[in-house]
Amino acid sequence: DGGITQSPKYLFRKEGQNVTLSCEQNLNHDAMYWYRQDPGQGLRLIYYSQIVNDFQKGDIAEGYSVSREKKESFPLTVTSAQKNPTAFYLCASSIYSGRGNEQFFGPGTRLTVL
Amino acid sequence: QKEVEQNSGPLSVPEGAIASLNCTYSDRVSQSFFWYRQYSGKSPELIMSIYSNGDKEDGRFTAQLNKASQYVSLLIRDSQPSDSATYLCAVNLDNNDMRFGAGTRLTVKP
Numbered sequence: 546d547g548g549i550t551q552s553p554k555y556l557f558r559k560e561g562q563n564v565t566l567s568c569e570q571n572l573n574h575d576a577m578y579w580y581r582q583d584p585g586q587g588l589r590l591i592y593y594s595q596i597v598n599d600f601q602k603g604d605i606a607e608g609y610s611v612s613r614e615k616k617e618s619f620p621l622t623v624t625s626a627q628k629n630p631t632a633f634y635l636c637a638s639s640i641y642s643g644r645g646n647e648q649f650f651g652p653g654t655r656l657t658v659l
Numbered sequence: 660q661k662e663v664e665q666n667s668g669p670l671s672v673p674e675g676a677i678a679s680l681n682c683t684y685s686d687r688v689s690q691s692f693f694w695y696r697q698y699s700g701k702s703p704e705l706i707m708s709i710y711s712n713g714d715k716e717d718g719r720f721t722a723q724l725n726k727a728s729q730y731v732s733l734l735i736r737d738s739q740p741s742d743s744a745t746y747l748c749a750v751n752l753d754n755n756d757m758r759f760g761a762g763t764r765l766t767v768k769p
Contacts, residue, residue: 578757587663587747587759588703635702645691645710646751650702 548572549651551636556656558623558630566621566654568636577619578637578648581605588635594619623656631658662686663750665760673768678735680763682748685729691751692724692731697762698744707733738767 549570558564570577576595580588590603594613608627613619619638623630633655637648663684672678680694691710695703709715709722709731721734731750735742745762752758 580759585667585761587761590757645693645708646757647693647705647708648749648757649705650695653702 549636549638549649551634551651551654553654554652556654558656558658560658561625563622563624564656566623566634566636566656568619568621568651569617570619570636570638570651571617572638572640572649573616574638574640574649575616576639576641576646577613578639579603579609579611579619579621580635580637582633582635582653591621630656632656662752662758663748663760665746665748665763667761668764669766670763671766671768672738674738674740676738676767678738678742678765678767680733680735680746680748680765682731682733682750682760683729684731684748684750684758686750686752686758687726687729689726689729689750689752692722693749693751693757694720694722694731694733695747695749695759696744697747703747735765738765740767740769743767 552567578593579591592611594600610622635653636651639648694707696706697703707722709724715722719736723732743766745764747762748760
């Protein structure tokens with residue numbers, strides 16, 4: 546089955562710790578994205594990557610880091626520099642259809658700072 | 660001004676009625692528009708894409724786009740309790756810059 550997987554589903558972090566969220570896709574999509582969703586708010590872009598070994602900052606990249614060593618994988622590290630990391634993190638991938646950029650989401654990781 | 664605005668709701672309709680969800684956007688060069696459905700605690704699911712002015716129908720869903728008015732809407736006919744969810748409007752500013760509204764929460768009452 547093709548799709549996007551994220552792990553873990555739930556993650557608890559102590560203050561001062563770095564944690565890494567996994568995102569894998571087998572859709573052969575070139576572009577991958579990380580969003581953050583807070584209650585009652587829209588999705589905010591953290592980072593995106595159009596090709597392997599290249600990525601760009603989104604609107605709220607401070608305190609986060611990413612890598613794109615393989616087309617299928619786009620892990621997100623939430624560092625201790627991120628002051629308010631408790632949120633729902635969503636990974637997405639897309640293929641440009643010629644008319645638009647349809648993005649498809651993984652199931653998400655809910656991060657809670659203790 | 661927010662780039663993508665939606666009425667947060669909640670919007671409540673009786674089962675079988677038409678639910679109308681609205682979205683306005685600020686960037687005039689936007690070419691691609693999307694509606695996502697998000698159930699509580701779950702990730703967004705793409706339900707409609709629309710690129711040209713006018714209506715696009717898919718089953719019980721109709722997306723309407725008016726670029727001159729910078730307005731996109733989603734109509735859900737014969738609403739069912741299973742349609743109860745938050746609906747996110749998304750606008751592609753360019754190939755990789757997608758802006759999302761905060762969503763409208765819809766409740767369909769049996």
